[in-house]
Amino acid sequence: MFRIEAEVDNERRDHLRSRLRDTNSAASPVLSALRGTPAERNLPLHVWALDESGGLAAGLVGHTWATWLHVTYLWVDAPHRGAGLGSRLLARAERLAREDRGCAAARLETWDFQAPGFYRKQGYEVVGTVPGYPPGVTEYTLTKRLG
Template structure:
């Protein structure tokens, strides 16, 4: 089950937090972000170890994009991730790398990715 904390339409910047609970109401994963003007910014996306590989991460991201687009009028999304995390996960979901910062922190590369959100 997904539960979302939503800001109002009138807000220029509003939090967008989505929590996924398993059948026993334990936290299975979540997404923390916000919308600002016409952009969704995903700050954190995580899935508990027991729930990885189930499609939950894709579902959380798709729901955030849906809310951002349909309820808040967003036309694009952005996020940051490191090379040891999941840049490929986001690229498979239509995100494109627009910035690469090597050695941030030392020995690690940070990526900024964006995606245009469909309006239909």
């Protein structure tokens, strides 16, 4: 008999993540080869742009794992849009991921009303779409080789 619960439990989440990582590593030669190396670790990667007063003008939040950069958030404050700041942040994150962490590729998700055109201009290619996520919107998954 099992008891099913629906509650936030960070200790269980971490245990589940560890067990899933072990299962995935055992099933994947690539993940097995990365086991114990810096490329296996999920490492945060943040790049910030501050204005003259030290306020946040733009930022990129992501992480690297298994030779991939995953861009989670890229945001530029409205007064600074269109001046190339987003491109500069993305290029810096890609360079750090490639040169310092050995990443070979990058991935990200964006919605149709956000920036798919911007990412295409930066060399990203759409590899997947999810129409209606959320309703009325399409989500795009894009990737780029960092060679």
